Amino acid sequence: MARKTSDTQTFKRHAKVVAAVELPGVPVGTPGKVLYVAGLRWFRYHVRFDNDVFRSSVDGNDLVARDEWELQQEEARRVARQAVAAG
Numbered sequence: 001m002a003r004k005t006s007d008t009q010t011f012k013r014h015a016k017v018v019a020a021v022e023l024p025g026v027p028v029g030t031p032g033k034v035l036y037v038a039g040l041r042w043f044r045y046h047v048r049f050d051n052d053v054f055r056s057s058v059d060g061n062d063l064v065a066r067d068e069w070e071l072q073q074e075e076a077r078r079v080a081r082q083a084v085a086a087g
Contacts, residue, residue: 006060009043017047018069021062025053029073031066 011017015034019026026032032049036056044057064072 003061005042007041007043008060009037009039010060011037011045011063011065013037016066017045017063018066019049019062020064020069023055023058023062026051026055029069032063034063 011034013034013036017032017034019028019030019032022028026049030049030051030053032047034045035048035054036046038044038046038057043060045060045063046054046056047058047063048054
């Protein structure tokens with residue numbers, strides 16, 4: 001089944017983002033910055049990642065806002081701590 005592409009503009013130019021999925025040369029969790037937004041029906045982002053990799057035509061579903069990523073990671077750590085405590 002084909003993956004649904006992003007049809008709404010989620011990020012603006014210069015937005016700080018994180019790779020939410022593995023991309024060629026970009027591990028999950030790598031921070032980056034949106035340099036350019038393209039598209040009318042399918043929004044694609046041109047992103048320079050902090051590991052000096054540039055990716056064009058990145059779908060919005062493959063990115064997450066940096067502050068949202070940090071919240072997700074903190075929640076995952078909290079759940080893991082609770083699971084360990086519950087034994």
